[in-house]
Amino acid sequence: MKLNRRQFLLLTAGLATGCQTMDDGGSSATRKERKVDAGPTSEYAADGVYNNFCDQGFFVIRQGDKLVALSAICTHRKCQLSSEPDHSFYCKCHGSTFDSTGHVTEGPAKRDLPILPAASNDQGHLIVNVPVT
Numbered sequence: 001m002k003l004n005r006r007q008f009l010l011l012t013a014g015l016a017t018g019c020q021t022m023d024d025g026g027s028s029a030t031r032k033e034r035k036v037d038a039g040p041t042s043e044y045a046a047d048g049v050y051n052n053f054c055d056q057g058f059f060v061i062r063q064g065d066k067l068v069a070l071s072a073i074c075t076h077r078k079c080q081l082s083s084e085p086d087h088s089f090y091c092k093c094h095g096s097t098f099d100s101t102g103h104v105t106e107g108p109a110k111r112d113l114p115i116l117p118a119a120s121n122d123q124g125h126l127i128v129n130v131p132v133t
């Protein structure tokens with residue numbers, strides 16, 4: 001297909017617009033976190049580790065009047081962690097362990113698990129901001 005100069009300019013202008021649109025979509029798609037509704041905070045009344053959302057990247061932990069969302073992603077190479085009966089966390093990939101507050105108790109991981117930003121919304125649900133990896 002042979003294009004004249006006008007057709008070529010229109011086509012390239014359209015491509016440039018398309019790229020702009022793609023860039024806009026790309027930047028919004030690369031947001032650093034997503035919000036996950038972890039349900040009513042009343043579901044986490046008892047002290048303990050709740051692993052219902054570990055597939056979504058976090059554990060919910062109740063300790064007294066404190067309710068936190070702790071990352072369920074190993075800080076070594078990002079494998080998903082499992083919760084243990086003693087409320088510690090274990091990484092099956094290379095064996096790192098973390099205590100119930102997310103502190104490394106055995107490597108190779110060197111960094112503690114981060115507490116994720118979370119808050120209760122107007123409906124009393126726990127909304128957790130999960131980093132997008």
Ligand code: FES
Pocket residue numbers: 074075076077078079091092093094095096107108109
């Ligand atoms: S990814 Fe968890 S110990 Fe390596």
